[in-house]
Amino acid sequence: MKLPVLANGRMLRRYKRFLADVELDNGELVVAHVPNTGRMTGCWEPGAPVQLSWSDNPRRKLAWTLERVDMGRGWVGVNTQRANPVVEEALLRRQLPGLEAYKNIRREVRSSQGSRLDFLLQQQGMPDVWLEVKNVTLPGKDCLCFPDALSARGRRHLRELADLRRQGHRAVILYALNRPEGRCFRPADDVDAEYGRLLREVLRQGVEALALRLVHTDTEIVAGECVDIDLLLT
Numbered sequence: 001m002k003l004p005v006l007a008n009g010r011m012l013r014r015y016k017r018f019l020a021d022v023e024l025d026n027g028e029l030v031v032a033h034v035p036n037t038g039r040m041t042g043c044w045e046p047g048a049p050v051q052l053s054w055s056d057n058p059r060r061k062l063a064w065t066l067e068r069v070d071m072g073r074g075w076v077g078v079n080t081q082r083a084n085p086v087v088e089e090a091l092l093r094r095q096l097p098g099l100e101a102y103k104n105i106r107r108e109v110r111s112s113q114g115s116r117l118d119f120l121l122q123q124q125g126m127p128d129v130w131l132e133v134k135n136v137t138l139p140g141k142d143c144l145c146f147p148d149a150l151s152a153r154g155r156r157h158l159r160e161l162a163d164l165r166r167q168g169h170r171a172v173i174l175y176a177l178n179r180p181e182g183r184c185f186r187p188a189d190d191v192d193a194e195y196g197r198l199l200r201e202v203l204r205q206g207v208e209a210l211a212l213r214l215v216h217t218d219t220e221i222v223a224g225e226c227v228d229i230d231l232l233l234t
Helices: 080-092 152-166 193-204
Strands: 006-015 019-024 029-033 049-054 064-070 075-077 104-110 116-122 129-136 143-146 170-177 184-187 208-216 221-226
Touching (some): 019 049, 019 064, 080 104, 080 129, 080 170, 080 208, 080 221, 116 152, 129 143, 143 170, 152 193, 184 193, 193 208
Parallel strands (some): 029 064, 170 208
Antiparallel strands (some): 006 019, 006 049, 019 029, 049 064, 064 075, 116 129, 208 221
């Protein structure tokens, strides 16, 4: 996924969840929108290098958007809206194991449970695939983890995927690992124990899980390799 032109700066502070004060490299102080509903634990600190995008849309309250932060190991993608286009590109390029045969890819389709899930994949003669994507940035001891806060929405999506699986569809939860650290993915049991319990339960019921590394370059975010999923309780 091609990124817009980005401006370099350094983080001063994040506040009110969706706001960040940033000093650009030219010395200008700006307020940026933070498109991330999580706590962003381990994803920012005062002085950290950041990159921002700029919009001239007159209807926006803030022209600047926080895109990524460097916590010392490379870029961390904190704009959660970027993960789905990267996953869509990976689907179109047949990069996701087990999903290569699906050619009809639809975005944000309403399921029978009433929620909009991120993707519906269809192919004649094959079961439909409902796929939900989660942006993962929480660092653990050796894996990246999700969620970074109590997530009623995340738990609801797992239940909906399990319901769809019982109806005869394939159901996939895809964890988009949006930072370079971590050898694997693991549910954040210490943050939301019920989410971890429910994930293990729905996987036993036939829901599938993938963990995909997102790779940042100077101008793009692209799909990398799938990594292991560790479900052992720690």
